[in-house]
Amino acid sequence: MVKSSELITDLVSRCGGYAVIDGGLATELERHGANLNDPLWSAKCLMTSPHLIRRVHLDYLEAGANIIISASYQATLQGFEAKGISKEEAETLLRRSVEIALEARDIYYDRASKGSWDYNGDPKALKCPILVAASVGSYGAYLADGSEYSGIYGDTVTVETLKDFHRRRVQILADSGADLIAFETIPNKMEAQAYAEILEEDDIKIPAWLSFNSKDGINVVSGDSISDCAAIADSCNRVVAVGINCTSPRYIHGLVQSIRKVTNKPILIYPNSGETYDGVRKEWVPTTGVAEVDFVSYVGKWRDSGASLIGGCCRTTPNTIRAIAKALSEQSAPHF
Numbered sequence: 002m003v004k005s006s007e008l009i010t011d012l013v014s015r016c017g018g019y020a021v022i023d024g025g026l027a028t029e030l031e032r033h034g035a036n037l038n039d040p041l042w043s044a045k046c047l048m049t050s051p052h053l054i055r056r057v058h059l060d061y062l063e064a065g066a067n068i069i070i071s072a073s074y075q076a077t078l079q080g081f082e083a084k085g086i087s088k089e090e091a092e093t094l095l096r097r098s099v100e101i102a103l104e105a106r107d108i109y110y111d112r113a114s115k116g117s118w119d120y121n122g123d124p125k126a127l128k129c130p131i132l133v134a135a136s137v138g139s140y141g142a143y144l145a146d147g148s149e150y151s152g153i154y155g156d157t158v159t160v161e162t163l164k165d166f167h168r169r170r171v172q173i174l175a176d177s178g179a180d181l182i183a184f185e186t187i188p189n190k191m192e193a194q195a196y197a198e199i200l201e202e203d204d205i206k207i208p209a210w211l212s213f214n215s216k217d218g219i220n221v222v223s224g225d226s227i228s229d230c231a232a233i234a235d236s237c238n239r240v241v242a243v244g245i246n247c248t249s250p251r252y253i254h255g256l257v258q259s260i261r262k263v264t265n266k267p268i269l270i271y272p273n274s275g276e277t278y279d280g281v282r283k284e285w286v287p288t289t290g291v292a293e294v295d296f297v298s299y300v301g302k303w304r305d306s307g308a309s310l311i312g313g314c315c316r317t318t319p320n321t322i323r324a325i326a327k328a329l330s331e332q333s334a335p336h337f
């Protein structure tokens with residue numbers, strides 16, 4: 002039995018020094034035709050098309066992902082309530098997001114056991130197992146007003162406000178069967194502090210990662226320093242990895258170097274495609290993006306700077322993940 006504090010270090014060492022995170026979930030659902038123009042964003046599909054969510058998880062597993070992230074990013078009890086959904090139903094939908102990912106993992110394991118002569122059907126015996134991370138998006142993601150990319154919540158919002166907002170959802174996800182909680186796209190230091198305090202005070206039983214986003218490669222989007230944010234992650238025992246997501250690939254290298262200075266915990270990165278999101282118009286501006294081939298050319302550099310978990314965020318696809326997995330496996334192969 003792996004100690005929960007070693008969940009990620011164990012995964013990384015079993016997988017050969019790195020692990021692959023999945024790619025964008027919401028944007029991939031959209032690419033398959035889902036209409037996510039809704040305050041619940043991808044969580045809308047929990048009600049309308051759970052089979053599509055499962056399919057996208059499976060596509061990422063088939064592409065080589067070792068960690069898949071549930072569709073709970075914007076699934077909040079408060080957001081469901083605003084839609085007239087009862088508290089019980091809202092809690093069920095939250096749990097469902099993790100169950101869907103667990104189902105995809107089971108299907109994948111099942112296929113693996115049929116296709117491979119050296120797999121005995123026991124997932125724990127797999128050299129490189131699959132982890133399910135329960136996503137928690139920021140308070141700004143719930144507000145759906147662009148503040149997840151500004152980190153500006155106004156003077157009235159305090160650490161206590163944020164803890165009150167997140168607490169119940171985190172408890173439900175922690176008891177849902179997920180292996181860890183992925184706090185994603187954290188826009189400021191205050192929210193990182195709130196998460197760290199919830200993890201400790203509520204005795205959350207599964208470990209977590211904290212992942213920030215940046216618009217300039219130096220600070221997180223609010224302007225708080227990445228070192229201060231990563232230091233909060235470093236000082237919380239229940240945080241087993243720290244990193245950056247939904248940020249342009251061109252900023253990742255410098256951010257990883259800054260994080261490495263303040264922590265020895267595994268560093269995760271899953272950049273977006275480099276396109277910018279216009280939070281007001283609620284659409285991506287494609288002209289700013291990084292072509293898939295360029296994205297993958299960064300992988301070696303990211304790894305050399307100290308990232309051991311690498312994947313993609315918004316507007317990346319199973320093809321991106323396949324290319325990342327390939328680049329990493331080629332690099333880790335012995336050179337003769």
Ligand SMILES: [Zn+2]
Pocket residue numbers: 025246247273314315
């Ligand atoms: Zn994203």
